[in-house]
Amino acid sequence: MNKKAVIWLYQQLPELVAKGVIPPESADKLKEHYGAATDNAGTRTVLLIFGVIGALLIGLGIVLILAHNWAQLTRLHRLMIAVGLLVTAQIIAGSVLWFRQGSLVWREAAATLLMLMVGASLTLVGQTYHLVEDTDAFLLTWMLLSLPLLYLMNSAAVAVLYFVGITVWSGGHYGLSKQFIWVLFGLALPYYRGLLVNSRQANTTGILSWVITICFYFAFGTAFSNYLDRLGLLIYSALFAITYLIGVLWFNQEESSWRMPFKTVGLTGSIGLTFILTFKDVWSHLASGWRAEPLLAYGLTAVLLSLVIVGNILLRNRSEQGIRPFLLIPAVISASYLVLFYDISGTGATIILNGYMLWLSVSIITNGVRNQRIGVVNLGMMTIVALIVARFFDIDVSFVVRGIVFVLVGLGFLAANVVLLRRKAGWQNEK
Amino acid sequence: MRLMSFYCAAKRGGRMKNKKWLFGLFITVAVLQVAMPLYMAWRWEDVLQTGRQFYWQTAPVDPYDAFKGRYVELRFKENSAPISDNTELTAEQMVYASVAENMEGNAYISGVSVTCPETGYYVKAKAYGNGRNTVHVSLPFTRYYLPEDLAPAAEAAYRESAGKQTSVAVVRIKDGYGVIEQLYIGDKTLLEFLQQSPQGLVGR
Numbered sequence: 233m234n235k236k237a238v239i240w241l242y243q244q245l246p247e248l249v250a251k252g253v254i255p256p257e258s259a260d261k262l263k264e265h266y267g268a269a270t271d272n273a274g275t276r277t278v279l280l281i282f283g284v285i286g287a288l289l290i291g292l293g294i295v296l297i298l299a300h301n302w303a304q305l306t307r308l309h310r311l312m313i314a315v316g317l318l319v320t321a322q323i324i325a326g327s328v329l330w331f332r333q334g335s336l337v338w339r340e341a342a343a344t345l346l347m348l349m350v351g352a353s354l355t356l357v358g359q360t361y362h363l364v365e366d367t368d369a370f371l372l373t374w375m376l377l378s379l380p381l382l383y384l385m386n387s388a389a390v391a392v393l394y395f396v397g398i399t400v401w402s403g404g405h406y407g408l409s410k411q412f413i414w415v416l417f418g419l420a421l422p423y424y425r426g427l428l429v430n431s432r433q434a435n436t437t438g439i440l441s442w443v444i445t446i447c448f449y450f451a452f453g454t455a456f457s458n459y460l461d462r463l464g465l466l467i468y469s470a471l472f473a474i475t476y477l478i479g480v481l482w483f484n485q486e487e488s489s490w491r492m493p494f495k496t497v498g499l500t501g502s503i504g505l506t507f508i509l510t511f512k513d514v515w516s517h518l519a520s521g522w523r524a525e526p527l528l529a530y531g532l533t534a535v536l537l538s539l540v541i542v543g544n545i546l547l548r549n550r551s552e553q554g555i556r557p558f559l560l561i562p563a564v565i566s567a568s569y570l571v572l573f574y575d576i577s578g579t580g581a582t583i584i585l586n587g588y589m590l591w592l593s594v595s596i597i598t599n600g601v602r603n604q605r606i607g608v609v610n611l612g613m614m615t616i617v618a619l620i621v622a623r624f625f626d627i628d629v630s631f632v633v634r635g636i637v638f639v640l641v642g643l644g645f646l647a648a649n650v651v652l653l654r655r656k657a658g659w660q661n662e663k
Numbered sequence: 664m665r666l667m668s669f670y671c672a673a674k675r676g677g678r679m680k681n682k683k684w685l686f687g688l689f690i691t692v693a694v695l696q697v698a699m700p701l702y703m704a705w706r707w708e709d710v711l712q713t714g715r716q717f718y719w720q721t722a723p724v725d726p727y728d729a730f731k732g733r734y735v736e737l738r739f740k741e742n743s744a745p746i747s748d749n750t751e752l753t754a755e756q757m758v759y760a761s762v763a764e765n766m767e768g769n770a771y772i773s774g775v776s777v778t779c780p781e782t783g784y785y786v787k788a789k790a791y792g793n794g795r796n797t798v799h800v801s802l803p804f805t806r807y808y809l810p811e812d813l814a815p816a817a818e819a820a821y822r823e824s825a826g827k828q829t830s831v832a833v834v835r836i837k838d839g840y841g842v843i844e845q846l847y848i849g850d851k852t853l854l855e856f857l858q859q860s861p862q863g864l865v866g867r
Contacts, residue, residue: 301733303810303854311704315697322693329689333682353700359808361707362734362843377699380692384685 238266276336277435283341284389291348298356310360314353321349325385343387347378371401375416382423388436392443394420399447402454410455417451438491445475445493459529462518465509466569467529470536470562472501477543477559502558506592507618509565509585511626515578537562557595564588589619597648606652613645710842714835715784717762717770719802721832734808735846737832741771743797758790760800762836770834772800779839787839804834804841807853816857 245259294317305313325342332338351374357363358370375397382390395417402413424444427437452471453460460467476498483492508514540562547559568581575581593615600608620641624634721737744760756777762784763773773783775790775798791799833845846853 300811301808314700350696357700357703362807364803364806377696384689
């Protein structure tokens with residue numbers, strides 16, 4: 233729960249009770265439900281981090297000690313150690329579940345330790361019998377055996393390890409078996425959904441969102457690697473646009489944009505991709521080896537593009553004007569692909585993308601100026617500078633001209649910042 | 664989702680019934696988690712106890728696996744064979760490699776097929792076509808884990824002897840699974856060899 237909101241609620245409660253809007257018992261119940269507004273959340277976070285890191289270190293330490301492969305131990309001893317460690321971790325986790333279920337720190341630490349011990353016991357058996365069983369099979373067994381802990385212990389640390397684990401697993405696969413990653417992803421998503429519903433403002437939810445988003449992009453890249461050959465840039469642009477749309481549609485009320493990854497990842501990805509596509513080499517390379525893509529690649533592109541369109545339709549009643557330019561990226565890239573068919577040299581497509589990026593930078597800047605946000609203005613400036621620098625090393629232009637343009641852009645930077653700062657100061661004075 | 668609601672219900676009301684449910688599920692998961700390593704151990708122990716012994720000539724290479732500790736990587740001299748049934752193999756396809764002994768008593772792969780052989784001994788392994796009529800088989804038992812302090816010495820000894828003495832891995836095979844039982848350099852086990860080596864590597 234948002235702490236600020238709780239504080240606000242508590243400020244309102246006496247008034248509400250006085251006016252008879254709610255009975256005093258309800259106020260007490262509300263206070264009981266939300267807990268103290270000024271609780272030491274900071275200390276709790278530190279405790280949580282230390283707890284999880286402690287459990288991680290202990291677990292990894294045990295794994296390393298076992299990896300020494302003690303010559304004195306017989307096969308039976310090894311098995312006893314493997315099972316013993318696992319059962320110990322299970323007893324700890326079980327006791328936490330029974331006696332200290334309310335304690336976040338205990339739950340997370342015990343679940344993390346148990347997850348690591350599951351892995352350790354599997355590797356110890358592998359070591360004993362000199363197994364070369366693929367890392368894949370080992371990871372999959374480990375992750376599937378740990379998955380229930382996520383729900384039973386309600387542990388975000390386990391969720392983070394799980395998502396990282398299955399992403400690594402997806403890296404080592406070929407053919408159809410790669411697509412199994414989506415089943416593995418799907419198995420953990422209900423937990424994430426639960427987090428979003430119940431504790432959206434928690435730090436753990438934010439961290440898990442970042443991990444899931446990044447893991448998703450890695451998993452997507454490996455799962456569909458066969459289809460990303462030629463249409464990849466278009467597919468990724470749609471994906472970034474969808475990520476951004478998710479951020480705007482469902483995660484817009486977050487206090488800080490860094491809490492939730494969707495907008496940041498979508499925006500950075502979109503701008504980065506546009507930048508890459510302003511280079512002519514990329515287009516001429518695309519055109520040079522054009523061959524028929526698998527039907528699935530077109531299907532995938534179509535699905536993603538339709539999702540972008542659906543997102544835009546959902547968005548049409550929103551007032552945020554500043555975001556429109558980004559959502560055009562998939563459309564612009566699609567158009568450039570079509571142009572590429574008629575103009576194999578790639579010049580047409582390159583011009584479109586350069587023009588688009590210029591327009592994008594300008595609209596970011598104007599949006600920043602309108603909303604008095606220096607950060608946004610500077611982002612737009614950076615985009616323009618990146619574009620100019622790239623073109624200047626691309627095209628053969630004399631040093632003098634380059635120098636003058638750089639000086640002019642630099643002056644523009646300074647002027648914009650000074651003007652904005654003054655305006656902002658004036659605006660605050662008026663207030 | 665149901666588990667989540669179990670959890671939430673337990674958290675909110677602290678109702679005993681849900682807590683018991685949750686705990687019951689936890690016990691089930693815990694049993695599964697313990698069963699997995701036990702099952703693995705039982706399967707490989709069974710191969711070691713009742714499998715048939717084969718002697719494989721090898722040559723070692725070195726890597727280091729941070730997760731599983733030190734091991735010696737083995738490369739088998741006999742690792743390709745003709746395809747028994749005329750089927751097209753895809754890369755990394757799982758095949759059955761039939762194992763037989765030659766005149767000197769050393770193991771070799773007598774044939775590769777995609778169906779399980781009805782007689783004789785075989786191992787399940789990944790196959791790679793090598794462009795000719797034979798396929799290369801990547802045998803599943805290529806690692807021999809050693810105590811951390813012994814591994815570099817073992818590997819050096821192994822490499823030194825590679826030209827002069829034959830190195831042999833004793834592998835037990837049963838039902839398509841193979842486990843390395845012992846490594847020999849010449850007529851000594853790896854451990855004996857290291858104990859008698861002039862550097863006295865084991866005593867350190």
